[in-house]
Structures are given as C-alpha cells and as structure tokens.
Amino acid sequence: MSIPVVDFSVYQLGKENVSEADLKMLSEELRKAFTENWPSEEVDDFRDTKVSFFHRCKELALKVLRLMAIGLGLDSEVFVNEHKRIGSFENGTTLRSLYYPPVDSTRVKENQVRCGEHSDYGSITLLFQSTEDGLQVQNRAREFVSAPCIPGTVLVNIADLMQRWTSDVYVSVVHRVLLPPAGVSKTRQSLVFFAQPEDESIIKCCDGSNKYPSIKTVDYFTSRFNDTYGKKTNLV
Numbered sequence: 599m600s601i602p603v604v605d606f607s608v609y610q611l612g613k614e615n616v617s618e619a620d621l622k623m624l625s626e627e628l629r630k631a632f633t634e635n636w637p638s639e640e641v642d643d644f645r646d647t648k649v650s651f652f653h654r655c656k657e658l659a660l661k662v663l664r665l666m667a668i669g670l671g672l673d674s675e676v677f678v679n680e681h682k683r684i685g686s687f688e689n690g691t692t693l694r695s696l697y698y699p700p701v702d703s704t705r706v707k708e709n710q711v712r713c714g715e716h717s718d719y720g721s722i723t724l725l726f727q728s729t730e731d732g733l734q735v736q737n738r739a740r741e742f743v744s745a746p747c748i749p750g751t752v753l754v755n756i757a758d759l760m761q762r763w764t765s766d767v768y769v770s771v772v773h774r775v776l777l778p779p780a781g782v783s784k785t786r787q788s789l790v791f792f793a794q795p796e797d798e799s800i801i802k803c804c805d806g807s808n809k810y811p812s813i814k815t816v817d818y819f820t821s822r823f824n825d826t827y828g829k830k831t832n833l834v
C-alpha cells in the first residue's frame with residue numbers, strides 16, 4: 599500500500615463558497631487517509647509508533663499544563679482537568695506530520711514562505727522539528743526571531759485559547775516557517791501536537807475577570823475555522 603496523498607489543490611479551500619459537495623468529498627478522503635490507510639506494509643510499526651508517540655505527547659502536554667497553572671498561582675489541575683480526554687472523540691487534539699519538500703529556488707515567488715505567519719488555535723502546541731532552520735517566532739517587539747531545533751528539546755508554543763483562558767497573561771505566539779536560502783534545496787520535517795481542551799469544556803478567564811466571555815471549546819474552534827475559510831462569525 600502506498601502512503602495516502604490528499605491533493606488539497608483540487609478543492610479551492612480558503613475561498614468563500616466552498617461547495618458542500620466538495621467539503622463532503624474532502625472530509626471523506628481525509629477520513630479514509632487517516633483511519634484506513636496506515637502505510638503499515640512499507641513502514642514497519644508505523645501505526646503503533648505514531649499512536650504511542652501521540653500518547654507520550656499527551657503526557658508531556660499535561661505536565662506542561664500543570665506547570666503553567668502552578669506558574670500562575672492556580673490549582674495545578676485547572677488546565678489538566680479540561681484535557682483528560684485527549685485521544686478520544688470528545689477532544690479534537692491532533693498530531694500533524696508536516697513534510698516540506700525540497701525547494702527549487704528558481705521557481706520561488708516573491709515573499710513565498712513554507713508556512714505563513716499565524717498563531718495556533720488551541721491551548722499549547724508541542725513542536726518537534728528536524729534540524730533544518732526556518733521556524734521563526736515573533737517577540738513582544740513584533741520582530742521575528744529564529745527558533746532553531748535544539749537537540750533533545752521540545753518547543754512549546756502558547757496558543758490562542760490559552761491566551762483567552764489566562765486573560766492575556768500567557769500570550770499566544772505568532773510564528774512562521776521560512777524557505778531555505780536561495781540555492782539550498784533542503785526538505786523539512788516537523789511533528790506538531792496541537793493540544794486543545796475537551797470539545798464541551800467551557801473556557802472562562804481563570805482569574806475570574808470576565809475579560810473574555812465564557813466559550814465552549816467546540817464553538818471557539820468552529821468560529822475560528824469559519825473565519826479562516828471565509829464565513830464570518832462574531833466572536834468576542
């Protein structure tokens with residue numbers, strides 16, 4: 599069996615009016631790619647390795663979330679309690695494997711990047727990156743600085759829902775991935791664990807301030823995805 603490839607370019611995503619039929623077809627393609635088509639025949643233990651890596655990421659994420667609560671002087675379990683169902687259908691946490699192919703610098707467009715500037719939506723993101731440079735994070739002065747791979751470490755990004763949860767004390771980090779310098783055609787591989795609270799968790803400011811109204815995780819994500827894909831929703 600070959601590794602499943604989903605060709606997103608045929609679906610015109612990112613534009614308004616994505617047809618219901620296209621969305622249905624894409625979600626079916628993705629469901630198959632991610633559930634039925636594990637490339638077990640060509641890569642030994644691929645599925646087992648990925649699943650056990652997912653569980654180790656969950657353990658690490660819970661530890662980090664515990665430390666983040668302690669750091670704020672809160673009950674150590676306040677964030678962990680809303681992430682216990684990671685790995686079940688009641689929680690949308692995902693592990694994404696990103697392979698950036700080699701770059702032919704003669705065909706690069708102006709301002710082209712590997713991954714455009716953005717912040718992640720959930721609570722925290724664990725990022726495991728290969729040794730090729732490219733990742734940059736924005737500091738408080740809004741300058742992009744490199745965040746190279748440091749062997750033996752895991753990069754932790756704070757994401758948007760955590761910023762909201764902590765009334766802007768933990769600030770979500772804007773980041774991007776640049777292309778390699780002209781003439782260098784390196785690939786890049788990263789594994790990204792996007793932790794998020796349970797779908798039904800109600801996220802309200804943990805300092806009791808009501809700086810942002812309470813919101814259910816699933817409603818927050820729906821609203822963010824709608825904004826990204828062109829349907830505007832009003833999120834306070």
Ligand SMILES: O=C(O)CCC(=O)C(=O)O
Nearest residue numbers: 696713727733775788790
């Ligand atoms: O590939 C990377 O290192 C970063 C990817 C990323 O930021 C994302 O997928 O949200």
Ligand SMILES: [Fe+2]
Nearest residue numbers: 716717718773
């Ligand atoms: Fe990201």
